[in-house]
Amino acid sequence: MKSIWQHQTNAHHWTIDRRESLLSMGSGKTRAVIELLRSWQPKRVLVCCPKSVIPVWLKRVTMWGLDSRVLLLNQGSSAKTIKQLIQALPDTTPLIGVVNYESVWRLPLIEGPQWDVLVYDGVHRLKRHSGNTSRWAARMNAKNPTAKKLQLSGTLLARSILSAYRAIESPECQTFRFSWTCYRCQNSYSHTQMTGMILRWLNADGFSEKFNTTTFQVNTTDVIALPEKAHETIDVELSAKETATVGRSDASRSSCTRRRWSGAIRKGRPRTMPGDGDCGPTTTRGSQTMMCGCSEKYFLEGCYD
Known part of the structure; x- marks a missing residue:
């Protein structure tokens, strides 16, 4: 060789x-x-x-x-x-x-x-x-x-x-x-009525x-061109149409109504969403991340592995 x-x-x-x-x-x-x-x-x-x-x-x-x-x-x-x-x-x-x-x-x-x-x-x-x-x-x-x-x-x-x-x-x-069904069940928890909607990741x-x-897999020390592993937060502003798409009404935006967002954010990394002081922080339970708050911004957390 x-x-x-x-x-x-x-x-x-x-x-x-x-x-x-x-x-x-x-x-x-x-x-x-x-x-x-x-x-x-x-x-x-x-x-x-x-x-x-x-x-x-x-x-x-x-x-x-x-x-x-x-x-x-x-x-x-x-x-x-x-x-x-x-x-x-x-x-x-x-x-x-x-x-x-x-x-x-x-x-x-x-x-x-x-x-x-x-x-x-x-x-x-x-x-x-x-x-x-x-x-x-x-x-x-x-x-x-x-x-x-x-x-x-x-x-x-x-x-x-x-x-x-x-x-x-x-x-x-x-x-x-x-099988595919067992594989999906072993690694994800889906909505009971909409099986294509993943609520959280498992195992x-x-x-x-x-x-x-x-x-x-190659270590980053072996190859210069490999990107470093990154963990970042991205702020996303939602338009009125986008806001309506995710089911947020004017009433929910004007009051500090607690809402729950289940996402695939890395386990054990809780985040606090900026917004009104009365809004609750992010809490982490197992591999499921819950976001509670009424901020106009959604925070997405990505990992490059």
């Missing part, structure tokens, strides 16, 4: 003997994958990535001298793509097929052959467990039970911890060993522990 950074070497060593793993932000993902393929020497590799990233794979494989054919499965119509794949499969020399998330589920022929390695580049694209591409990935995992699976993502938790389900958990990739420590069993 010449001309490879130490953190990429660490990612290689961490992943080499695992059947399923995920490489996160700052780990030099593409280079690490190419070195893994050089070590594993698979015959057939399928890379699924965003359309804009497809040329990058061709360039990187060529640049870093991996002895494999690269077949870009995004050239022309579906019929042309299928024809290209049919012509390429009989050749027994190593093959890397590269396809994009937007169209892969429309190409059932890809599900036919056995693949030795499945690479999901930008796996956060699979955040909707019921989406067409997510269901395609589940089928691919099921039809290739012996294949090594590599997931790459710099923004795995695109919206919440529920976004990670398809990436590192499915009926075929048993990281957490839950954060358990999620983190299990997440770390399959995910290689």
Whole structure:
């Protein structure tokens, strides 16, 4: 492994003997994958990535001298793509097929052959467990039970911890060993009548522990380009229309009516909302944060991990 950074070497060593793993932000993902393929020497590799990233794979494989054919499965119509794949499969020399998330589920022929390695580049694209591409990935995992699976993502938790389900958990990739329903119930508490509305998050420590069993993470001291972890408060002014949308009437704004806001603010970090002196401060109970007050400003707390 010449001309490879130490953190990429660490990612290689961490992943080499695992059947399923995920490489996160700052780990030099593409280079690490190419070195893994050089070590594993698979015959057939399928890379699924965003359309804009497809040329990058061709360039990187060529640049870093991996002895494999690269077949870009995004050239022309579906019929042309299928024809290209049919012509390429009989050749027994190593093959890397590269396809994009937007169209892969429309190409059932890809599900036919056995693949030795499945690479999901930008796996956060699979955040909707019921989406067409997510269901395609589940089928691919099921039809290739012996294949090594590599997931790459710099923004795995695109919206919440529920976004990670398809990436590192499915009926075929048993990281957490839950179905989607069980996974959601284990990690979130939903509104009784509107199941899509998350009131609070649960089991954060358990999620983190299990997440770390399959995910290689780089320390900020290893990679200069990684942002520092941040914890910030953002003031947001609401217009009259926005205020009405969140259900605040003129009467509630004119009086110090206590209101409750359940949010995904980090556990154990209570905040006091500025406003009238009679308004109550933020209180924290377990992993649920309650905001009480009548300030015209909402305070959102974000964490970059």
